[in-house]
Amino acid sequence: MTWRDVIRLAARTVRRRPGRAVLTVLAVTLAAALLTALLTISTTAETRVLEQLSSGGPLAGIKVAAAAPDPGQVDQDNAAPGAAKALDDTALTQISDLPDVRDVVPIVSSKVYVITPARDRDNHRIGPFFEDLVGVDLTKVSQLPITPVAGRLPSPGATSEIAVTQGYLERLGLQRVDAPQVVGTPLQMATPQVVDDGGQFRIRGRWVKVTIVGVVAQEAGDGQFLASSEMVQQARDWARAGVNQSRDLQLSTSPYTGLFVVARGIDNVSKVRAQITAIGYSTSAPENLIASVRRYLHVVEIVLSSVGIIALVVAALGISNAMLAAVRERRREIGVLKAIGARDRDVYRVFLLEAGTLGFVGGVLGTIFGWAIAEVVGRVVNGYLAAQRLVGVKLTLPWPVVVGGIVGSTLLALLAGTLPAVRAARLPAREAVGGG
Amino acid sequence: MAAVAGASVEIRDLHHRFASRAGVVTVLDGLDLDVTAGGYVALVGASGAGKSTLLSVIGGLEPAQSGSVVIGGQDLGGLSRTDLATFRRETVGFVFQHFGLLEALTAAENIELACSLARVAPAARRAKVRELLEAVDLADRARHRPVQLSGGERQRVAIARALANGPSLVLADEPTGNLDDASTARVVALLESLPAEHGCTLVLGTHDLAIAERASRRLRLRGGRAVEETAPAAVNAIAGAAPTGPPGQQARR
Numbered sequence: 030m031t032w033r034d035v036i037r038l039a040a041r042t043v044r045r046r047p048g049r050a051v052l053t054v055l056a057v058t059l060a061a062a063l064l065t066a067l068l069t070i071s072t073t074a075e076t077r078v079l080e081q082l083s084s085g086g087p088l089a090g091i092k093v094a095a096a097a098p099d100p101g102q103v104d105q106d107n108a109a110p111g112a113a114k115a116l117d118d119t120a121l122t123q124i125s126d127l128p129d130v131r132d133v134v135p136i137v138s139s140k141v142y143v144i145t146p147a148r149d150r151d152n153h154r155i156g157p158f159f160e161d162l163v164g165v166d167l168t169k170v171s172q173l174p175i176t177p178v179a180g181r182l183p184s185p186g187a188t189s190e191i192a193v194t195q196g197y198l199e200r201l202g203l204q205r206v207d208a209p210q211v212v213g214t215p216l217q218m219a220t221p222q223v224v225d226d227g228g229q230f231r232i233r234g235r236w237v238k239v240t241i242v243g244v245v246a247q248e249a250g251d252g253q254f255l256a257s258s259e260m261v262q263q264a265r266d267w268a269r270a271g272v273n274q275s276r277d278l279q280l281s282t283s284p285y286t287g288l289f290v291v292a293r294g295i296d297n298v299s300k301v302r303a304q305i306t307a308i309g310y311s312t313s314a315p316e317n318l319i320a321s322v323r324r325y326l327h328v329v330e331i332v333l334s335s336v337g338i339i340a341l342v343v344a345a346l347g348i349s350n351a352m353l354a355a356v357r358e359r360r361r362e363i364g365v366l367k368a369i370g371a372r373d374r375d376v377y378r379v380f381l382l383e384a385g386t387l388g389f390v391g392g393v394l395g396t397i398f399g400w401a402i403a404e405v406v407g408r409v410v411n412g413y414l415a416a417q418r419l420v421g422v423k424l425t426l427p428w429p430v431v432v433g434g435i436v437g438s439t440l441l442a443l444l445a446g447t448l449p450a451v452r453a454a455r456l457p458a459r460e461a462v463g464g465g
Numbered sequence: 466m467a468a469v470a471g472a473s474v475e476i477r478d479l480h481h482r483f484a485s486r487a488g489v490v491t492v493l494d495g496l497d498l499d500v501t502a503g504g505y506v507a508l509v510g511a512s513g514a515g516k517s518t519l520l521s522v523i524g525g526l527e528p529a530q531s532g533s534v535v536i537g538g539q540d541l542g543g544l545s546r547t548d549l550a551t552f553r554r555e556t557v558g559f560v561f562q563h564f565g566l567l568e569a570l571t572a573a574e575n576i577e578l579a580c581s582l583a584r585v586a587p588a589a590r591r592a593k594v595r596e597l598l599e600a601v602d603l604a605d606r607a608r609h610r611p612v613q614l615s616g617g618e619r620q621r622v623a624i625a626r627a628l629a630n631g632p633s634l635v636l637a638d639e640p641t642g643n644l645d646d647a648s649t650a651r652v653v654a655l656l657e658s659l660p661a662e663h664g665c666t667l668v669l670g671t672h673d674l675a676i677a678e679r680a681s682r683r684l685r686l687r688g689g690r691a692v693e694e695t696a697p698a699a700v701n702a703i704a705g706a707a708p709t710g711p712p713g714q715q716a717r718r
Contacts, residue, residue, distance in 0.1 A: 366567075
């Protein structure tokens with residue numbers, strides 16, 4: 030009996046018992062759908078992180094400091110000893126030219142004196158305070174560890190718009206959920222300058238009115254205010270135009286406060302860090318955090334896969350049970366097959382193919398259904414992310430999941446069909462005949 | 466259709482027992498049987514006399530518990546399961562009371578299945594199916610499933626299937642048991658034509674004496690043995706052999 034004949038006979042026999050076939054296929058479909066949906070969701074989650082790691086972005090970023098390394102930053106800081114070295118355009122060019130560097134974003138900051146009209150929870154006025162104003166090239170914000178929480182980011186080049194961090198909210202006694210309350214609030218900021226007034230030093234300020242346009246979570250630099258690099262540069266220029274600036278106002282002599290270096294993928298972060306250290310700067314990167322996140326995602330994937338596989342195994346047991354029942358019901362038919370010359374292995378192949386057909390059909394339907402479930406889940410997640418002003422996820426159905434779902438279902442069904450097929454093959458040919 | 470050489474049947478001292486709740490039941494008890502190649506023998510007997518068991522043993526569906534069974538010169542006792550399958554495929558054609566057609570397949574496909582088991586090439590098997598369906602006058606029913614056929618039509622399809630691989634021995638077990646009179650006559654006529662038209666040996670088990678009387682030889686299974694009921698003259702005429710004992714004695718032909 031050729032395989033073609035076996036396949037045809039198996040397919041016809043499956044079709045002959047549509048009720049049982051549909052129920053059995055349904056079990057496999059649901060299991061394969063569960064497996065596909067779970068794997069698609071977990072793979073999409075991992076892909077989103079890995080995408081950022083592999084194609085650059087905040088997670089593949091390295092913070093370069095002008096200052097000497099901080100020994101307290103164990104495990105993240107590259108604690109190579111050395112004197113502080115200014116971060117200037119030469120350093121920026123040097124680092125940009127490194128082979129595995131995708132982009133370099135300079136970061137500047139300036140000390141500002143802030144007057145806020147806000148009141149705390151007890152309705153007391155918040156007194157004026159000094160804080161750092163961090164400036165970045167806002168056209169490259171996607172490369173930086175900056176995430177909007179409420180409102181929007183300041184416009185690139187704007188000199189009257191700022192965003193505040195959660196630290197500012199805490200200063201006001203607010204929670205993250207209260208972030209929208211501060212959006213639109215005006216602030217007055219003064220950049221101090223030391224002037225020589227007839228032999229006496231006094232401080233004067235350059236006052237600007239700014240509006241809080243958004244709340245962000247940012248790790249580009251230390252400071253509760255984020256603005257365009259142009260705005261901060263103006264403040265720095267004003268402060269540096271004074272006298273004795275570096276001592277009294279602790280102004281940095283470095284043109285840039287720091288650099289945010291984006292490596293070409295997570296695998297290059299260590300190498301780039303070493304190269305930057307060799308140039309003479311201190312670096313830090315969240316490599317250990319990334320590794321932990323990847324491990325966590327991998328564990329989640331294993332757990333979700335296990336749930337799907339358990340469901341598939343249960344479905345396979347259903348196939349086995351249905352096939353065993355079919356063998357019991359079709360004893361005479363099996364006997365007739367043998368009476369007309371079928372060998373044991375012919376009968377074995379027919380029953381095995383029947384089980385395989387159920388598994389294959391269930392696998393195909395389950396993969397399609399699972400993708401649909403993942404789509405629905407993806408839309409719900411994207412709705413949530415949009416509400417959080419975060420970028421949505423793009424659902425990806427990996428080919429290994431498609432192939433694995435279909436091939437896995439088929440193989441499991443074949444495995445489940447082995448026992449019934451063996452039993453069918455071993456049935457004696459006399460089953461074809463009634464009692465004598 | 467090309468005629469094939471019929472297979473002779475030689476059975477010696479065949480014993481067969483079944484275990485039942487009531488104890489061991491002896492169905493065949495030292496049965497001897499000889500059927501010449503191309504002969505037509507009817508087995509009669511009461512229900513449970515062992516007709517189906519004997520046909521199963523002759524057709525290789527069931528191994529002989531003791532004694533020897535030689536079909537066409539081939540001793541079935543020494544054959545493996547695979548060899549027995551080959552024997553059934555190449556030598557024997559079965560016709561059952563319950564027709565034994567696969568419900569999932571059409572009439573043509575049921576016949577074709579037997580050919581495919583013998584690995585006949587697709588074109589050849591399609592031609593064979595057409596030829597056999599025409600022979601049983603069911604060419605217009607080729608695409609019908611068994612449930613769409615009458616009992617007589619199903620049995621004619623079963624006969625066509627039995628002839629698919631040119632068997633030298635056709636075994637029919639109560640082939641008219643589920644048929645009305647008109648269908649019975651047609652099926653019996655078809656079966657009776659096989660030895661002459663196809664050259665095969667026909668052994669037919671039935672409890673219908675009217676059918677059995679039309680056979681060349683009639684053997685009654687009684688007490689686990691086959692007893693000749695055919696008139697000696699008729700036996701001689703059919704077998705062309707020396708006369709043996711009178712009706713009622715153990716069959717040796």
